[in-house]
Amino acid sequence: AQSVTQLGSHVSVSEGALVLLRCNYSSSVPPYLFWYVQYPNQGLQLLLKYTSAATLVKGINGFEAEFKKSETSFHLTKPSAHMSDAAEYFCAVSVEGAQKLVFGQGTRLTINP
């Protein structure tokens, strides 16, 4: 079975600072990894996904994530935070033949002016 752990339920950064949201996964077979963003009272929107091609994945809104098999990690980064990045971020894992996504508990990102 697969699982995801997101370190830090709340992260706060200043506008213009680096954003780093941590995600570690557990899977006995090669995983597919996803980052979704959820704005207040809205559904989830895909930011980016890793599907065994390039280990550094670029997504929307300037976000990127790097798949590190040795560390079983898929951390999300953005060089310079913007106020509009304030939201909840979810890391999720799937595998070939899987019927569902398995989500982490989420990280709430707050941007300070």
Place this chain on the structure above:
Amino acid sequence: NAGVMQNPRHLVRRRGQEARLRCSPMKGHSHVYWYRQLPEEGLKFMVYLQKENIIDESGMPKERFSAEFPKEGPSILRIQQVVRGDSAAYFCASSPRGQGQGEQYFGPGTRLTVT
């Protein structure tokens, strides 16, 4: 191309009543997933359906909850005799094929409040 539609967006039910949540997948998508999000928690998988078939219901509570995806019309998540613990946001997602490496497209959710 319209996204995943869910209605109602907000639903208030008294304890013991029934709740019916509807989900219309994106056009061309025949795979539907339901997730539940409790306050301050991530999304938890409930059920995966294809047209007229329940493929995986391993996340559904054994009692009071049921789901369907008929040949015509939206997918329905039904909760009978609701209790306060059912208060949550329920999200529907769809995809054109089974999960694997594909992404799921999420609706805006139905926020159920049980009073």
